[in-house]
Amino acid sequence: MPQVSLTVNGKHATVEVEARTLLVELLRGNLGLTGTHVGCDTSQCGACVVHVDGQSVKSCTMLAVQADGASVTTIEGLAAADGTLHPMQAMFREFHALQCGFCTPGMVMSAIDLVRSHPEGLTEAQIRHGLEGNLCRCTGYHNIVKAIAAAWPLMQDRQPAIAAE
Amino acid sequence: MYDFAYTKPASLADAVRALGGADAKALAGGQTLIPVLKQRLNRPSLVVDLGGLGLAGIAVSTEAVTIGAATTHAAVAASARVQQAFPALACLAAGIGDRQVRNRGTLGGSLANNDPAADYPAVALATDATIRTSRRTIAADGFFQGMFTTALEPDEIITAVSFLIPQRAAYMKFRNPASRHAMVGVFVARGPQGVRVAVTGAGQDGVFRHTAFEQALEKSWSPAALDGVATPTAGLNGDIHASAAYRAHLIGVMAKRAVALAG
Numbered sequence: 001m002p003q004v005s006l007t008v009n010g011k012h013a014t015v016e017v018e019a020r021t022l023l024v025e026l027l028r029g030n031l032g033l034t035g036t037h038v039g040c041d042t043s044q045c046g047a048c049v050v051h052v053d054g055q056s057v058k059s060c061t062m063l064a065v066q067a068d069g070a071s072v073t074t075i076e077g078l079a080a081a082d083g084t085l086h087p088m089q090a091m092f093r094e095f096h097a098l099q100c101g102f103c104t105p106g107m108v109m110s111a112i113d114l115v116r117s118h119p120e121g122l123t124e125a126q127i128r129h130g131l132e133g134n135l136c137r138c139t140g141y142h143n144i145v146k147a148i149a150a151a152w153p154l155m156q157d158r159q160p161a162i163a164a165e
Numbered sequence: 166m167y168d169f170a171y172t173k174p175a176s177l178a179d180a181v182r183a184l185g186g187a188d189a190k191a192l193a194g195g196q197t198l199i200p201v202l203k204q205r206l207n208r209p210s211l212v213v214d215l216g217g218l219g220l221a222g223i224a225v226s227t228e229a230v231t232i233g234a235a236t237t238h239a240a241v242a243a244s245a246r247v248q249q250a251f252p253a254l255a256c257l258a259a260g261i262g263d264r265q266v267r268n269r270g271t272l273g274g275s276l277a278n279n280d281p282a283a284d285y286p287a288v289a290l291a292t293d294a295t296i297r298t299s300r301r302t303i304a305a306d307g308f309f310q311g312m313f314t315t316a317l318e319p320d321e322i323i324t325a326v327s328f329l330i331p332q333r334a335a336y337m338k339f340r341n342p343a344s345r346h347a348m349v350g351v352f353v354a355r356g357p358q359g360v361r362v363a364v365t366g367a368g369q370d371g372v373f374r375h376t377a378f379e380q381a382l383e384k385s386w387s388p389a390a391l392d393g394v395a396t397p398t399a400g401l402n403g404d405i406h407a408s409a410a411y412r413a414h415l416i417g418v419m420a421k422r423a424v425a426l427a428g
């Protein structure tokens with residue numbers, strides 16, 4: 001069986017998997033990181049989004065072997081060791097951006113990638129456009145969009161020149 | 166998903182050799198192939214990962230934009246050089262699927278797949294792009310051969326695609342709101358090869374050129390030139406999302422908007 005060596009949330013792991021194993025199966029099954037969810041089998045819902053080498057991807061649409069040598073971050077890797085939430089998680093809580101919570105890990109991972117790739121600022125329209133790969137059946141998205149707009153300034157190193165809308 | 170053997174060759178020659186075996190299948194971004202494998206619609210015995218071949222990259226000259234087959238949609242969309250030299254191409258890439266699909270999906274995979282609702286085939290046909298492979302170059306005019314069918318041999322790998330830069334061009338896509346694929350997408354281009362109009366999402370045989378629109382736009386490059394130019398419904402798709410007649414109408418609307426946008 002193929003061997004996959006990767007870094008997940010800063011920890012190194014080497015796992016033997018069948019070639020057909022999906023990255024999400026490696027994370028949830030082999031590594032027990034069940035925060036990453038599976039909400040569909042058509043690559044459309046985004047519940048499975050994780051970061052691979054800093055980019056958000058659908059871990060249900062990537063083979064585990066394709067992540068060999070990569071650095072993966074999952075929802076479990078966001079909070080600080082003392083439990084302090086990542087600003088995006090904190091704002092999701094603050095703005096009541098979740099109800100059942102099933103879509104939330106993927107939403108948060110997508111949202112962080114979105115904010116990081118827009119240091120110049122993010123409009124509401126850009127946030128909505130940026131969430132096209134994530135479906136939520138509960139919230140109606142409104143509070144998710146607000147939470148991301150609120151997290152944007154908190155995630156900038158310096159005082160932002162352009163504020164999020 | 167059925168299991169398969171997996172290999173990740175480090176050279177194009179090794180990859181071609183591996184694909185020569187029975188039931189071998191190339192894997193690029195996996196945004197089409199993996200969903201297909203999950204549904205057991207395909208059962209390769211060997212999956213050949215093209216990720217080790219170094220086929221990603223973008224080169225821009227005064228005449229052409231050349232993009233490596235493994236370049237992701239996200240990289241094309243975000244490239245300042247593509248945005249400047251051929252903005253309609255960057256814009257098309259930015260509208261494919263969603264952010265996560267764009268972070269993995271590649272130009273080569275999109276063209277090789279030739280999904281009748283895919284976006285890249287429209288720009289390739291509208292600019293008569295040159296598709297470079299492991300064994301030859303193929304003009305887009307001869308590349309797309311019907312739904313999910315191309316001129317590629319089973320062991321042939323797309324390495325790069327060259328798009329001649331048109332003077333004016335734009336792409337307008339009416340999205341299926343659920344899948345985000347094109348219900349109808351129209352790419353209009355006025356360039357070295359004259360006016361070319363390519364339509365995706367609508368044809369039963371995949372992407373096609375709209376010659377009646379091309380002739381009308383040759384005479385006068387303006388949305389009004391398309392008034393009264395009919396799109397026959399024969400050969401157009403009808404499904405739960407849109408009838409053939411509705412698609413025919415959308416083709417006209419999208420083409421006019423594209424010409425207006427191209428300016």
Ligand SMILES: Cc1cc2nc3c(=O)[nH]c(=O)nc-3n(C[C@H](O)[C@H](O)[C@H](O)COP(=O)(O)OP(=O)(O)OC[C@H]3O[C@@H](n4cnc5c(N)ncnc54)[C@H](O)[C@@H]3O)c2cc1C
Nearest residue numbers: 193194195196197198262270271273274277283284323345
């Ligand atoms: C939710 C979702 C939404 C999408 N929306 C859109 C959309 O709006 N518009 C759109 O155009 N597409 C859309 N796609 C498809 C997406 O663009 C895919 O990335 C693309 O069709 C295939 O590229 P890939 O690199 O993922 O190829 P793969 O899935 O890895 O491969 C696809 C096929 O091409 C072959 N192949 C791959 N690379 C090469 C090569 N270099 N040479 C020869 N053969 C090769 C493979 O063997 C396979 O048969 C969507 C996909 C998903 C999951």
Ligand code: FES
Nearest residue numbers: 039045046048060
């Ligand atoms: S589980 Fe739905 S997109 Fe991955």
Ligand code: FES
Nearest residue numbers: 099101136137138
């Ligand atoms: S909170 Fe229930 S699916 Fe989003």
